[in-house]
Amino acid sequence: MVKVATTKLDRARVARAALDLLNETGLEGLTLRAIAQRLDVKAPALYWHFKDKQALLDEMATEMMRRMGAELLAAPDPDWRVAITAAMRGLRTHLLRYRDGAKVFSGTHYTDLSYAAPMEAMLRALTAAGFAPAAAARAWFTAYSYTIGYVIEEQATGPGARGGAEGYDLAARAERLADYPLAAAAGEEMFRGHDRGFETGLAAVVAGIGSTSVIAGE
Template sequence: MTRRTSKLDRRLVAETALRLLNEVGLEGLTLRAIAHELDVKAPALYWHFKDKQALLDEMATEMMRRMAADTAAPPSDDWRDTFRTRMHGLRAHLLRYRDGAKVYSGTTFTDTSYADGMEENLRVLVVAGFTPRAAARAWLTAYSFTIGYVIEEQAMGPDPFAGTEGYDVEARAQRLAAYPLSAEAGREMFQDHERGFDEGIGAIIAGVEATLLRRGA
């Protein structure tokens, strides 16, 4: 249990929730459990969060604050490098938390801590020749892919927080012995997530360059 040593506020609750998340996962994360961790009564949290979704919004915002603090300036003027580096950085930060991508997905940020980074990233694309509209579409495409990829990656394992093994691709292949292409696909889809993610981002980069950038030109 975390003994409360400072005034209870939204950020302290969110920080405690993120720490507890790694122990119990999203399904086990309740306001009651967080209150117990903070050594307060559960109703005290409702002064700050009307429901669990409001808490998730603040947790995602705290994740973004930490990500922004860790993120350096764009690595180069090459939009492809910025694109790839930023998406690998997003994936790495989501993987720091058990069910991190699920927590992050579909939330509404509670402040503008994301805005500086977003503005800079979009500017790199616009300078490279994307229209503002095409830059936004390109970024959203890669952003959505990254979050979806990590949701699947964390769901299929391995789970470093729970100590569980990853998806048994060999058992899957045996079940699909009559479907050789589908059986072999499992080895590509459920192993070596780092390589798979990088190849996926590479495909997105090639796609937006061939469509959105050229359309702008």
């Protein structure tokens, strides 16, 4: 292992090491002790920067946001439907770069304002399209929540989940559900073809936003 202890230890460096380790261990295997070993320091050194694992997850999510910031700062399309769809596709793509990435991202509190500029740009695009500020915020959060939730399930059941190269064992699932044929058949739709499934669901969310929000000029 390459020795890296000569570099000053700070929160951002710990978060970067944790994200690297995340892809090897998953969230359950990510511990402060394992991160300390990766950084070639003693575990107590990390407690100067993070009081607990949740504080570390907050910094990891913030580092993920910093990394995707440039992509999210691209000028949104004037068509709000295209803009919000593109933003959610980008968010999913980024979360999938990390094992359990959506779980890390979900429910965390950012430690800086790296999220603010992309969020402001999207809300401005929505309000420019005729959304009231509250409706714009609700539209953004609804699409965001769908994306986070979808990727959590995708990463929990897709290829590599729980050690399975192919993901969810649909044959075993169908056997367990032999007396419930519709539920058994639903497995193929829910646990395979995640790209198509995400797009179908996202289109439904965007259509729902359009049909339930009062948008000036529409």
